[in-house]
Amino acid sequence: MPDILIRDIDPDKIERLKKQAADNGRSMQAEAKSILEDGIKMPIHEWLERVRRTAREIAEAHPDAGSKSSVEVLKEIREERMSRLMNLNSRDDAGDPE
Structure with missing residues (x-):
């Protein structure tokens, strides 16, 4: 499966992502993937x-x-x-x- 690298993310956003991932029992990568998949809606x-x-x-x-x-x-x-x-x-x- 292809990878993606996102640069220059605001440190506050990274901390919020860490907290959200922990709250949901996921890794940061899994949380970011979930957010991305939810954000890309089917036409x-x-x-x-x-x-x-x-x-x-x-x-x-x-x-x-x-x-x-x-x-x-x-x-x-x-x-x-x-x-x-x-x-x-x-x-x-x-x-x-x-």
């Missing part, structure tokens, strides 16, 4: 393309995910649970050991 068009690509991948992996609303899914879960409870209750009433 918006690249970010949007990444979001679109991820959404497509999720949709392809889960084709039925968008076919029902969350309200419908919750209703089905409740109905299924109620049915199981009713079956258990009817077995208890009938003396069924299972």
Whole structure:
């Protein structure tokens, strides 16, 4: 991986970098690298393309995910649970050991 050398940094900034690195449990180099990486933002068009690509991948992996609303899914879960409870209750009433 390429290296970078930055000259003539204000000594106060170096001290602040040392303190920040220590506060974050990192070396000065790791802290400076983190600051640099955070400061270089991805262009918006690249970010949007990444979001679109991820959404497509999720949709392809889960084709039925968008076919029902969350309200419908919750209703089905409740109905299924109620049915199981009713079956258990009817077995208890009938003396069924299972």
